[in-house]
Amino acid sequence: MMKSTATTISDSPTAAQGGLGDYLALMKPRVMSLAVFTAIAGMLTAPVPVHPVIAVTALIFIAMGAGAAGALNMWYDADIDRLMSRTALRPIPRNRLPREEALAFGLVLAVGSVFCLGVLVNWMAAALLALTIGYYLIIYTMWLKRRTPQNIVIGGAAGAFPPMIGWAVATGGVSHESLMMFALIFLWTPPHFWALALVRSRDYERAGVPMLPVVAGKAHTRLQILIYSVVMAACAVALAYVGPGGMAYLAVSTVGSVIFVALAWQVFRSGDGLGADAHARRLFAYSIFYLFGLFATLIAERVLGWM
């Protein structure tokens, strides 16, 4: 008996429809670049020099691991990404790729990056990379994000691991210096994301994501931003004393942190009044520049011998 072969054109996206750009977008290239940049800082500030080939190899697989976390996040969050203007243009909400494709892509990248980092560099760095991907997917994306306004406080740890991974690439271990760099990013994450959430609170509300401004109100969020900014500023400056920072870092972190706290104070004082959104946007934009500046200074101190 002959089988009939049905030919179909499905309305749902197929793997064939995705272009290379869509797969790149799944990896959240901006987040990935920040992860790689902070990993470079961790690697260079470590007391053990790393062979350039090993360093580049490690960075390739750290980038892959960060990309895996991004793809798995987009796989899981596809339903709420459709509802928020900030994320509606991602490949899955735009029907450029099926969800399963993002899952498969993310899993292949995750397993491949951890395995290769372990085999080619060292297993401590690989374990930290696996922890980062698992933490971002399971602890943040699956568990905390839709349940608690503390989602990005606890979940922020995922973004704080890369300098520890970089440090582990060089030393094969964890030390108080790498933990200080972890703490800096960990404390930086809440004011950074809450500044964005103040402006985008309706988006989060529509998607049912309990960000702090949605659950506790904007006034409480502004207070929390100020508190976290002060604690983060102290941690940033402390890196010059108990962390890997030198004199140049001390100067940059002091000036940068004063500006950060001043902007957080402006956000706090502005209330719901005129220009409130502009203040929050300014803090959000500055926070990216600030973190980049601090880690760039740590890198410059090592590369240019400013220590």
Add this chain to the structure above:
Amino acid sequence: MDAPEQQGTVILTAEEKRRQRARSIAIGFALAGLVVIFYLVTIVRLGGNVFNRPI
């Protein structure tokens, strides 16, 4: 305009075929890159011992 071409049970348009080809090429480059990385890291790890073997 290119007519869609049947492949198995799914019809791929010319644009989809182009993307599929681009992905295949990218996967090829990625695999070649892995081979190069494994080769280079092996040489770096072994160092001078690469040449230290009984004849």
